[in-house]
Structure formats: structure tokens, C-alpha cells
Amino acid sequence: MARAVVKLPSTIRRGEVIEIRTLVQHTMETGFRRTQFGEVIPRNIVRSFVCAYNGEEVFRAELHPAIAANPLLTFTTMAIDSGTITFTWTGDNGFSVTESATIVVV
Amino acid sequence: MTSRRDFLVTAGNLAGGLVLASAAGAARATPAAMQEAIRKVVGSAQIRRGRVKLEVAPLIDNGNVVPLAVAVESPMTPADHVKAIHVFAEKNPLPNVLSIYLGARAGRARVVTRIRLADTQTVTAIAELSDGSFWTETADVVVTLSACLEEVV
Numbered sequence: 451m452a453r454a455v456v457k458l459p460s461t462i463r464r465g466e467v468i469e470i471r472t473l474v475q476h477t478m479e480t481g482f483r484r485t486q487f488g489e490v491i492p493r494n495i496v497r498s499f500v501c502a503y504n505g506e507e508v509f510r511a512e513l514h515p516a517i518a519a520n521p522l523l524t525f526t527t528m529a530i531d532s533g534t535i536t537f538t539w540t541g542d543n544g545f546s547v548t549e550s551a552t553i554v555v556v
Numbered sequence: 557m558t559s560r561r562d563f564l565v566t567a568g569n570l571a572g573g574l575v576l577a578s579a580a581g582a583a584r585a586t587p588a589a590m591q592e593a594i595r596k597v598v599g600s601a602q603i604r605r606g607r608v609k610l611e612v613a614p615l616i617d618n619g620n621v622v623p624l625a626v627a628v629e630s631p632m633t634p635a636d637h638v639k640a641i642h643v644f645a646e647k648n649p650l651p652n653v654l655s656i657y658l659g660a661r662a663g664r665a666r667v668v669t670r671i672r673l674a675d676t677q678t679v680t681a682i683a684e685l686s687d688g689s690f691w692t693e694t695a696d697v698v699v700t701l702s703a704c705l706e707e708v709v
Contacts, residue, residue, distance in 0.1 A: 467663030467664050468663075480649070480672070482649045503661070506661075508658070508659065508661045508662065509656065509657070509658050509662065510656065510657040510658075511654065511655065511656045511657070511667075512654070512655040512656075513654060514650060514652045514653055514654065515649070515650060515672075516645060516648050516650065516652070516653040516654070516671050516672045516673075517653070517654060517669065517670070517671055517672070518620060518621045518622070518669075518670040518671055518672050518703075519620070519621075521669070521670075522668070522669055522670050523667065523668070523669050524667065524668035524669070525656070525658070525662065525666070525667050525668075526662050526663050526664045526666060527661055527662055527663060528661050528662070528663040530661070
């Protein structure tokens, strides 16, 4: 099971724009590298990332082999309400990781 | 005066160099391929320069991990916001690097990530706004150690 890390600010006021930092453990094998015997190593990457705030999609990313290993994505969202933010990474070979964070807006 | 030996050595080096260059060329996208990839995203719309800020160091030691930030000037209101940001690299094996989709709820149009660069090249970011306009910015990056090409032992 791949590890995923999500970081949100500790105190959040309503209407504030918060920065969310995400990281998932993945080799992001490009599909262009070869072994010393000349065999192509098949591609194995994270294809997409979706962030949903209380069920509503607020950020989506399409990743390509040019993203470095252990994909890091930092983005912003407006803190509208308390609730949960879910983060989903999906990729080749059935890779799927879901992480959620609780957000408390004061 | 070139001796026979010198001539042969030079000829051998040249031939070797050509073979290496063509082998490396096969695994590269070209600026033309990048233009094609950009057209696929943008369609026939005009791309204007400005509003986008591409933050990447001009000199990169390791092409495997290149910190990259893209920010777009926008009020991010429901009427006027950034819909998508696309990043392209002209000399990577594939021109596409990253596409992100956001809306007015993002508050700010800024994304940070880490990318791979196979060679010294120009990185292009394109932002799609809610009014249908496209804005771009490019950055020249010198890469000392290329990504993608090393062998796995």
C-alpha cells in the first residue's frame, strides 16, 4: 500500500484561501528506461489526481511520465465549510490510493 | 598536413558521434511535437503571452527532480477564473508534462510540483481562462544531468 501524505493549515477561517500540500509514494516509471539487457521497463505511473471538498470536485490533475517520482502537488482552495476533503490518486496497474482529511472552519 | 592515422581517427569519431546523436534523437519529442500537443489542447484559439508566471530555476543539476511552480494572475471569481493550466516540455520523450483543472473555488491559481526534464530546453505553461482566452509563458532551463535516460542496474 502506497503511502500518501496530506498537509493542511491547522487553523482555518471561513472564506480563507488555504494551501494544500499532497504527496504520494510512487516510482513513476516512465516507460522509456531500459534495463542493462536492453529491455524496456513498462510504464507504471499515477495518471490522475482528484481533490473533492465535501463531495464536490475542486481540483483535478492529469499526470504524465514527466512528473518526478513520488508526485507532489501543492494547490489552493477556498475554505467554505467544515467537513472532509478527499484525495484520490489513480494510475497504471490498478493503482488507487484515497486519503481524506478533516477540515474545521471557524 | 593530415596523416592517414589522424584522418581515420577523426572519421571514426565523426561516425560514432552521428550514430549516438541519432540514437538519442529517437527518444526525443521535437518542438514540432510540442506544438502539436499544444494545438490539441488549445484548438485554433489564439495564445497570448503574459499573465502566467512560471517559476523554475534557470540551472538544474538533476533533471529527475525539478521544482516547478505555475501561477496565473486572475481574480478567481465565478465570472473570471482560470479553468486549466497545462505544462509542456519540448525535448522530453513526451511533450505533455502536467494538466490541472480548477475553478473559482481554488481562490488562487497556483500549483507547485516536481517534474523531470530530459535535456536543456524550454518549458511552456499555458493557462485557459473562463472567458476562453489562452495565456502562456516560457522558461529556458539548463539541465546538467538528464532524466529518463539512465539504465537500471
